[in-house]
Amino acid sequence: MRGLFILALSLLSLNTFAAGSKIDIPKYDWSWKGFFGTYDRASAQRGLKVYREVCAGCHSMDLIAYRNLADLGFSEAHIKAIAAEYLIPDGPNDEGEMFEREAIPSDRFANPYPNVQAARAANNGAYPPDLSLIVKARPKGADYLKALLLGYVEAPADKEVPEGQYYNKYMDGNLIAMPSPLSEGIVDYDDGTEATMDQMATDVTTFLAWAAEPSLEDRKRIGLKVILFLFVLLVLAYISKQQIWRDIK
Amino acid sequence: MSSNDPQGYKKTLNSPYTGFKGWIDSRLPLVRMMEAEYLKFPVPKSLNYFWSFGGIAMFCLIGLILTGIFLGFHYKPSADEAFDSVERIMRDVNFGWLIRYLHANLVSFFFIATFIHIFRALYFGSYKAPRELVYLFGLTMFVLMMGTAFLGYTLPWGQMSYWGATVITNLFSAIPFVGDAILKLLLGDFNVGDSTINRFYVLHWLLAFAIVGLVVFHVITLHMTGSNNPTGSEPQSWDETVSFHPYVTIKDLNATIFFFIILAFVLFYYPNILGHSDNYIRANPMVTPAHIVPEWYFLPFYAILRAIPDKLGGVLAMFGSIAALGLLPWLDTSKVRSCLFRPVWRICVLLFAINFLVLMYMGGKPAEGIYVLISRIGTAYWFLFIFVLAPLVGFLETPRQPLSITNYLQSKKA
Amino acid sequence: MSENKTPRRDFIKLATMTLGGVGAASLAIPFITSMNPGKDTLALASTEIDLSPLKEGQSLTVIWRGKPVFIKHRTQKEITEAKNTDLNDLIDIEDDADRVQNDKWLVVLGVCTHLGCVPLGQKTSDIKGEYGGWFCPCHGSHYDTSGRIRKGPAPKNLPVPPYVFLNESRIKIG
Known part of the structure; x- marks a missing residue:
C-alpha cells in the first residue's frame, strides 16, 4: 500500500522523468530513511572530520554555522574549539580596516575562497559547489553523492579524458573536474573506526544530508503525531457523519 | 410595506x-x-464526495494565505537575499521549515483539489445554465491561481525559479511589435533581476487576495442558483434537499480531513517530492539547468505551448486552451446536464480528463520526437472537445431521461 | 427511540468538535512561535569580550542585542569615588557593590534611562558630566563612575546587563 502510494506520488512528480539521465545510481541504506529514521550521530561526526580534512579545502558550506554542530552532539566547548581553528574576515574596525579573527560558534563555516571568482581561478575554471544543500540539490541526493565519491574507475579505452578532468562512472557525461577526493586511510578517525573508502563516503554523505535538512528528525516526529491525530479525528468525524445522515434517504 | x-x-x-x-x-x-447561506441553505441531498473539493480547495487557500503571511515576516524579496532568507526560514526560524514546506506543498494540493473540482463541473454539467457565472468566476480564479503559483515559484530564487521566470516571461516577447517593450515593463530590467523579484513578490500577494475576492463572487453566484448534483436535475421539493449545516459541513469535514492526511503524509515524509532539486541551487544567470521544467501543475499547459511550432501560436494556444473552456456553457447544446445520462458526451469528457493527464506527462518530457506528436494530438483533442464535440454531441446524441433526485437515490440503493 | 440515542449522538459530535478545536489550537503554536527571535538571532544574544587590551581608565563600547554596552576599566580614583558616595545623595539608590562583580570593571547598558539617547563619556575627549562618569547631551543627565544617575531628568541608573566573568580577562554578556 505504501509502495503504491509512493509510486503514485513519483508519477505525479513528473519532472523527475525529465532528468533523462541513463546512469543507474545504486541504492544505499541510510540511517535517516523510513518513518522513524534519524541521522547516525557518530557517522555524521566522522563525516564532519572528512569534510574538514578533505572537502573543505575547496568546498564551502556557507549556510552552516559552527553552532549548528550542537545538533550532531558536539559540546559547546568542543564547538568553540572547532570554530577557533578557523580565521574569518571581519571588520571594519575603528580604524576602518578589515581584519581576520578566530571564528566563534555563531559564525558560518569559513569559506576556503574569498569569492566565486577566486574559487574558479584556483580550480581551472570549475567552481567547487557549496555543499550546504548538495544532498537536496541533486536528484537521488545521498545515493548519488556516495556513488560519485566511490565512482572513480579506470576510463574505458575508447573514452578520451582531457587534461584536468577525471573519469567517474556516476557523473553525467562521465567527466568530472574533481579528482577522487578520498583514498584509503586519508582521515584518521578519532573513534578508531577504520577509514575505508566506503566508510568515509557513508560518513561524509550522512554529514551532508544532515546539513541539507537539519529539521528532518523534528519533521518526522511531528508528522507521526499529526497523522495519528488526523486519523482519530477522521474516525470521530466519520461516526458523526453517519449519525447525522442516518435519518436522510 | x-x-x-x-x-x-x-x-x-x-x-x-x-x-x-x-x-x-x-x-x-x-x-x-x-444563517441563510451557511446554516439553513438548502442543498440537494444527492451530492457525492466530488462536491467536497470546492470546500477542500477553500481550506487550501486559507492555509496558503496563513502560511504566506508568516513566511512574509521573514522572507526578503531581493536577488541577493531571497535564497538565503528562505534557507534562514528553513534552518533558524522556529518551525520555519514546517511553514515553508506547508506553503510549498499546499499549492500542489490546492491544484489537485481544483483539477478534481473542475472535472466534476465538466462531468456533471455544472457549467450549464443557470450556473455559467459560477463557472466563469471559477475559471478566472484558476487563471489567477496559475499566475500566483508562477510568481510564487520565482521567490525562492533557486535555479529553477530563475530560469522558469526567464522562460515564461519571455513568452510575452512573442506579442507582435510591442512584445519586447512589454517584457521590459514586466521585468523592470533587461532580464529577470532584482527589480523583478521585488515586484513579483508584491504581485504574488495581490493576486492571492484577488483570488479570495473572487471566491466571494463564486459563492454568491452559486448561492443564487443553488448547487448542481449528480443527476443534474433541480430539487423539486424540500424533501430532496438537506440543510447545509450540519449535513454538508460534516461531509466536507470528512473529505477535508482525509485529503489533509494525504497532504500530511507528503508534507512530513516526502516534502520535496513534488519540487525540483535544482531549486536548492542559488539562481545563477550564467548557467542554465539541463532541463527547465515547470511545476507539475503547469505541465499540461506547457505541453500545449510546445506542441505548436510557432512561438506566438504556442502562447496563444496555451492561453486559448483555458479561455476556450470558458465558452463551454454556450457551445454545449445539450439540454441534459449530467454525464450519467449522456452516454456519448460522457466518453468525450472522460477522454478529456485522460488527455489532460497525458498532456501532463508530455509536458515533463523533452520536446522531441514522439512526445511532440502526442502533445499535438492532445492539443488538437482539447480544442476539438470544446469547439466541435460540445455542440455536435449535444445535437446528435440521444440522452436518457434524467432521474429525479429521489429516484436517483432509490436506484442507487437498489 | 430518539430518547436513548440523543446522548450518544451528542457525545460523538462533541468529541469531534473538541478534538477539532484542540487540533486548530495546536496548529496556532508553530505559527505564533515562528514570530519569536530565530536561532541565529538567539546565537547572537550573548557576546564574549576579551578585556585584556583595555588599560586602566579606558572604555569600550560593544553592541549587545542591538544596544551599546559600556565597559569601563575604572581607575582607583574612580572606584573610590563610586564607593564613597553617600547613598542619600542618590536619585536611584543603589550601592556600587551591587552594580559590579569586580571593582575594576563596570559594565552598563549605554542607553540613557530618560529617553533612550546614548550618553557621552566613552572616549577620553568626551564630556563626562559633573560626576566624572557619563553625560547625556539630549537633556543633560549626569551619571557617575558607577553609571548611577546623579543630576538631570533621567529617573534610573544605567542598567547592568546580565554578564559573567569566564576568566580574569574575558566576560560573556547575555
Whole structure:
C-alpha cells in the first residue's frame, strides 16, 4: 500500500522523468530513511572530520554555522574549539580596516575562497559547489553523492579524458573536474573506526544530508503525531457523519 | 410595506434576533446572512464526495494565505537575499521549515483539489445554465491561481525559479511589435533581476487576495442558483434537499480531513517530492539547468505551448486552451446536464480528463520526437472537445431521461 | 427511540468538535512561535569580550542585542569615588557593590534611562558630566563612575546587563 502510494506520488512528480539521465545510481541504506529514521550521530561526526580534512579545502558550506554542530552532539566547548581553528574576515574596525579573527560558534563555516571568482581561478575554471544543500540539490541526493565519491574507475579505452578532468562512472557525461577526493586511510578517525573508502563516503554523505535538512528528525516526529491525530479525528468525524445522515434517504 | 411609511419599510428589515446577536444583525446583517447561506441553505441531498473539493480547495487557500503571511515576516524579496532568507526560514526560524514546506506543498494540493473540482463541473454539467457565472468566476480564479503559483515559484530564487521566470516571461516577447517593450515593463530590467523579484513578490500577494475576492463572487453566484448534483436535475421539493449545516459541513469535514492526511503524509515524509532539486541551487544567470521544467501543475499547459511550432501560436494556444473552456456553457447544446445520462458526451469528457493527464506527462518530457506528436494530438483533442464535440454531441446524441433526485437515490440503493 | 440515542449522538459530535478545536489550537503554536527571535538571532544574544587590551581608565563600547554596552576599566580614583558616595545623595539608590562583580570593571547598558539617547563619556575627549562618569547631551543627565544617575531628568541608573566573568580577562554578556 505504501509502495503504491509512493509510486503514485513519483508519477505525479513528473519532472523527475525529465532528468533523462541513463546512469543507474545504486541504492544505499541510510540511517535517516523510513518513518522513524534519524541521522547516525557518530557517522555524521566522522563525516564532519572528512569534510574538514578533505572537502573543505575547496568546498564551502556557507549556510552552516559552527553552532549548528550542537545538533550532531558536539559540546559547546568542543564547538568553540572547532570554530577557533578557523580565521574569518571581519571588520571594519575603528580604524576602518578589515581584519581576520578566530571564528566563534555563531559564525558560518569559513569559506576556503574569498569569492566565486577566486574559487574558479584556483580550480581551472570549475567552481567547487557549496555543499550546504548538495544532498537536496541533486536528484537521488545521498545515493548519488556516495556513488560519485566511490565512482572513480579506470576510463574505458575508447573514452578520451582531457587534461584536468577525471573519469567517474556516476557523473553525467562521465567527466568530472574533481579528482577522487578520498583514498584509503586519508582521515584518521578519532573513534578508531577504520577509514575505508566506503566508510568515509557513508560518513561524509550522512554529514551532508544532515546539513541539507537539519529539521528532518523534528519533521518526522511531528508528522507521526499529526497523522495519528488526523486519523482519530477522521474516525470521530466519520461516526458523526453517519449519525447525522442516518435519518436522510 | 406601506408606501407612505418609510419606517414601516425599514421594519421589514429588522432582525429576527434579540440580544447582542440582534444588535449586530440590525446594523450589519451578517447573522441572518450566515444563517441563510451557511446554516439553513438548502442543498440537494444527492451530492457525492466530488462536491467536497470546492470546500477542500477553500481550506487550501486559507492555509496558503496563513502560511504566506508568516513566511512574509521573514522572507526578503531581493536577488541577493531571497535564497538565503528562505534557507534562514528553513534552518533558524522556529518551525520555519514546517511553514515553508506547508506553503510549498499546499499549492500542489490546492491544484489537485481544483483539477478534481473542475472535472466534476465538466462531468456533471455544472457549467450549464443557470450556473455559467459560477463557472466563469471559477475559471478566472484558476487563471489567477496559475499566475500566483508562477510568481510564487520565482521567490525562492533557486535555479529553477530563475530560469522558469526567464522562460515564461519571455513568452510575452512573442506579442507582435510591442512584445519586447512589454517584457521590459514586466521585468523592470533587461532580464529577470532584482527589480523583478521585488515586484513579483508584491504581485504574488495581490493576486492571492484577488483570488479570495473572487471566491466571494463564486459563492454568491452559486448561492443564487443553488448547487448542481449528480443527476443534474433541480430539487423539486424540500424533501430532496438537506440543510447545509450540519449535513454538508460534516461531509466536507470528512473529505477535508482525509485529503489533509494525504497532504500530511507528503508534507512530513516526502516534502520535496513534488519540487525540483535544482531549486536548492542559488539562481545563477550564467548557467542554465539541463532541463527547465515547470511545476507539475503547469505541465499540461506547457505541453500545449510546445506542441505548436510557432512561438506566438504556442502562447496563444496555451492561453486559448483555458479561455476556450470558458465558452463551454454556450457551445454545449445539450439540454441534459449530467454525464450519467449522456452516454456519448460522457466518453468525450472522460477522454478529456485522460488527455489532460497525458498532456501532463508530455509536458515533463523533452520536446522531441514522439512526445511532440502526442502533445499535438492532445492539443488538437482539447480544442476539438470544446469547439466541435460540445455542440455536435449535444445535437446528435440521444440522452436518457434524467432521474429525479429521489429516484436517483432509490436506484442507487437498489 | 430518539430518547436513548440523543446522548450518544451528542457525545460523538462533541468529541469531534473538541478534538477539532484542540487540533486548530495546536496548529496556532508553530505559527505564533515562528514570530519569536530565530536561532541565529538567539546565537547572537550573548557576546564574549576579551578585556585584556583595555588599560586602566579606558572604555569600550560593544553592541549587545542591538544596544551599546559600556565597559569601563575604572581607575582607583574612580572606584573610590563610586564607593564613597553617600547613598542619600542618590536619585536611584543603589550601592556600587551591587552594580559590579569586580571593582575594576563596570559594565552598563549605554542607553540613557530618560529617553533612550546614548550618553557621552566613552572616549577620553568626551564630556563626562559633573560626576566624572557619563553625560547625556539630549537633556543633560549626569551619571557617575558607577553609571548611577546623579543630576538631570533621567529617573534610573544605567542598567547592568546580565554578564559573567569566564576568566580574569574575558566576560560573556547575555
